[in-house]
Amino acid sequence: MLLGRRPVSLTSRLVLTVVLLVIGVTFATGAVTSFAVNRYLTERLDDEVLAALGRARLFRDDFVDGDRDDFPAPGQAVGTLTAFLPSPGDTEPTRGDVLVQRGTPPAEREPLSGADLDAIRELPTDGQPRDVSLPDAGHFRVAVIETPDGEFATGLPTSEVEAVFDTLVTWEIGLLLLSGLGSVVAGTVLVRRQMRPLNEVAATAHVVAGLPLATDQVDLRDRVPAHLRDERTEVGQVGDALAGLLTHVGTSLEARRRSEEQVRRFVADASHELRTPLTTIAGYVELARRRPDDTDATRTALAKVEEEAGRMTGLVEDLLLLARLDAGRPLARESVDVTRLLLEAVTDARVVAPDHRWHVDVPDGAVEVTGDEQRLHEVVTNLLTNARKYTPAGSTVTARAHVLEGRAVVEVHDDGPGFDDDAASHAFERFTRGDPARQRAGGAGLGLALVKAIAEAHGGTVSLRSAPGDTTVSVGLPAQPADRGAPTTVDA
DSSP, X not given: OOOOOOOOOHHHHHHHHHHHHHHHHHHHHHHHHHHHHHHHHHHHHHHHHHHHHHHHHHHHHHOSSSOGGGOSOTTOOTTOEEEEEEOTTOOSOOEEEEEEOOSSSSOEEXXXXXXXXXXHHTSOSBSOOEEEEETTTEEEEEEEEEEXXXXXXXXXXXXXXXXXXXXXXXXHHHHHHHHHHHHHHHHHHHHHHHHHHHHHHHHHHHHHHTSOGGGSOOOOTTOSOGGGOOTTSHHHHXXXXXXXXXXXXXXXXXXXXXXXHHHHHHHHHHHHHHHHHHHHHHHHHHHHHHOTTOHHHHHHHHHHHHHHHHHHHHHHHHHHHHHHHHTTOOOXXXXXXXXXXXXXXXXXXXXXXXXXXXXXXXXXXXXXXEEXXXXXXXXXXXXXXXXXXXXXXXXXXXXXXXXXXXXXXXXEEEOSOOOOHHHHHTTTSTTOOSOTTSSOXXXXXXXXXXXXXHHHHTTOEEEEEEETTEEXXXXXXXXXXXXXXXXXXEEO
């Protein structure tokens, strides 16, 4: 059965990494140091072995008829090994000894055993010092050379080198254990200290996660302290990312709240707008029912019912169009001459409101866009209707069309009282009227909202610039390339 691995914290992993790194570096340093020291001491010992070999050989070459008991040569250090291995057939005996210090000087010669001499005999005679383990004498570095009458060997014990090496290794093992323990303690303290900002970021995230976000009454701004958002550090980058995320979430919650409020207000306004004609219709139906014999009353009631039904039908159609545009329903895509739409709409406006002065300012060439002609005609009509309803008699309304930086711009300007600041900021919202102080102005407040929705569905934009005596509503749409002539102005 497979067992799930226990999760390990980031702090533990970092401390373990630091400990392993310290132990690894310490071990590698100790190994290299031990190797270097051992090699250095061995090379010095080899030099001493070769020097002892030179002294012994020189003494032997100078010896002629002296007492061979003077062998080995004088001046050798305590512990020097000297051996002579005669060639086969030579009458001189095999012998060897080691200088030892048993008490006060001088040193004494201790003979080598036969086993020791046999071990020396197996060494190459190239004069290079080599390690050899003598069964009775111990470990030596021995150099053997070939002479006319046999093999001659000289060596020194490796005990001092081994003692130094063993002491060094012992200290290195102690240092390795001490560094491992110290790295655990110091690593834990330092890593926890360095992880403290990250823990603060996590604590902030936990606090935010426990907030009642569904209430829409939570302020997520500045939840992450400034010292945790330094992008020069990794933790600062995490903190800055969390701060950006919280800001985005807060903005989204605020947008959702506004959207829900807008929907509630939209439903309330739509209900109010529909309730008025329904109430009127119910009242006149009741009047006709109570006076079945009164022809004039019945005719009046039917006329009012028809009027209110028409008004309610127009409101429902506008609401349905807004819903379809919000749902992204596709529009017709055909070439539309905006100048022709303006001329037709202004001509209709002159008939409806002859007490206004109407101007058309369009170029000689056509200003064409690709879109739904019926919806664009509704845009122009709503702009002119809005200017007519919220300006007094005698006001001048100018409709313009031109191409600016690849966009067809339709503008409707009037010299009426304009929008106040509050009304201007909400002009394109649904059920917003030009003058909030009025109870009714002949419309439901959907005209400019439809203008915005249709323009955006065509990839366009809308804007409003208003001041007393100078109000302009602009609609920008992607234009088709066309030749533009001089502007043509029509007054009425």
